[in-house]
Amino acid sequence: MNDIFVFSMLPWASKLLHRSHMLSKYFAKNGMNVYHVEKVNSFNPLKLGRYELDRGQVSVLKIYGLPYFKGVSKWVFRANDRFINSALKAFLENENILKASAVLSTPHWSFSAGRVENFKNGIFYDISDDYIAFAGNAKWKRLLSEYEKHAVEISVKVFATALPLLGKTGGKGILIENGVDLDSFETAEKIEFETEGKVIGFIGGLYSWIDYELVLKVAKANKGDLIVLVGPTDSKDEMDRLSSLENVLYLGPVDKNEIQDYYASFDIGIIPFLPESEYPRLKTVNSNKVYQYLYFGYPVVSTRFKQVEKLRDTILVSDSHEQFLANIEVAKKEAGECGVDLESISW
Structure with missing residues (x-):
């Protein structure tokens, strides 16, 4: 061996x-x-x-x-x-x-x-x-x-x-590039969150690359929906401000052996990163969450960065806060269709 x-x-x-x-x-x-x-x-x-x-x-x-x-x-x-x-x-x-x-x-x-x-x-x-x-x-x-x-x-x-x-x-x-752990994701079990609206979710590090003002606008513009945020953070003040809103649920980091259940439970996946002009490291990012959202077939709304540009026929890519909010409204009305061959980017 x-x-x-x-x-x-x-x-x-x-x-x-x-x-x-x-x-x-x-x-x-x-x-x-x-x-x-x-x-x-x-x-x-x-x-x-x-x-x-x-x-x-x-x-x-x-x-x-x-x-x-x-x-x-x-x-x-x-x-x-x-x-x-x-x-x-x-x-x-x-x-x-x-x-x-x-x-x-x-x-x-x-x-x-x-x-x-x-x-x-x-x-x-x-x-x-x-x-x-x-x-x-x-x-x-x-x-x-x-x-x-x-x-x-x-x-x-x-x-x-x-x-x-x-x-x-x-x-x-x-x-x-990164890919999906199909063995884990095939056994995912959906979590039923308490909301009469959509579950709009983000999973990942809530660090300096997150556009917190944008997340705040998403929460305020979608009061009938639940905004679920999963992941570690070093931005306590920003997260406290978001968590004070009734429709924001911050769960902190979740064990990697259970994370697929949270991915399976969203109606819309969001990627609210800062613009590359403000956070240049995004030019080198190949985020797993992009493929993991797509695996479950729901719509994905993202700010623009290099990785998602080639997936703009599949992901609703946004160049401004206003467009991001408008794309969430579009996402609420459509069923996601993954335009990526996930078998070819799986582990």
Whole structure:
């Protein structure tokens, strides 16, 4: 059996669903022996550089290291490289794994994994976001740039979820967009929300890319409908303002093993992102929610960003708040028809 190590962005037990989870499930489904590798933050010197293994259909390899502290110290990155590399070598030796593949889901893993000789079947870097754009300070950006450059150098191929990200791949790039987890979505059970109107919903991170003023306008313009918001947030004031409205239900983050039930329960899916001019990172986004909404066949109303432009025959794309509100009225009158072959973009 082929051994493959998926170096993750989020823990396997995280409520949030990330592409690295999907990759691990897909590889296991196709008969591979999968290790989902995650870093566990610790300050205990007796744990740093050690590992724990939870065996399963997808085995979870937990390696103890220091928090990255948002890139304020190069020393922390270098120390984690040593801790992770040491734990990987010990694990591979103990399990007698001589030949394996590795998929890096973030740049952070590149030096620790790149110095392991056992990844003879190849290292592959999977770029699902512009991680450098995430960095909040110049030192952090420089460190991530160094690590991402190295990730590309050591990779046989580099996978990218969006066309603009292919520019980071050094000529090694292959476009592999996100998709739907059909195994989970086929078993979805609809939740009956208490409303006599439509259920207008959003699932995803409620962070700085959300146009909160637009969501507020949607709620106020559709008082007979229920606005359901699902996902983590760091915008407490904005969410408190929205939650004060009688027709807004904020549920917070939902476990990734139950999320399909919430997708199945909407009448209209919305994507209220800021314009790309205000949030340029949207140019590199390939959002799973686009396909997950479409899977259930209801209308989808979105602001304009690069990913949805090619789906404008299927999605009601809006260039202004006024058009977004008008498109919701259109969506209320029509049944959604998915114009995308979801089988071709499923895991």
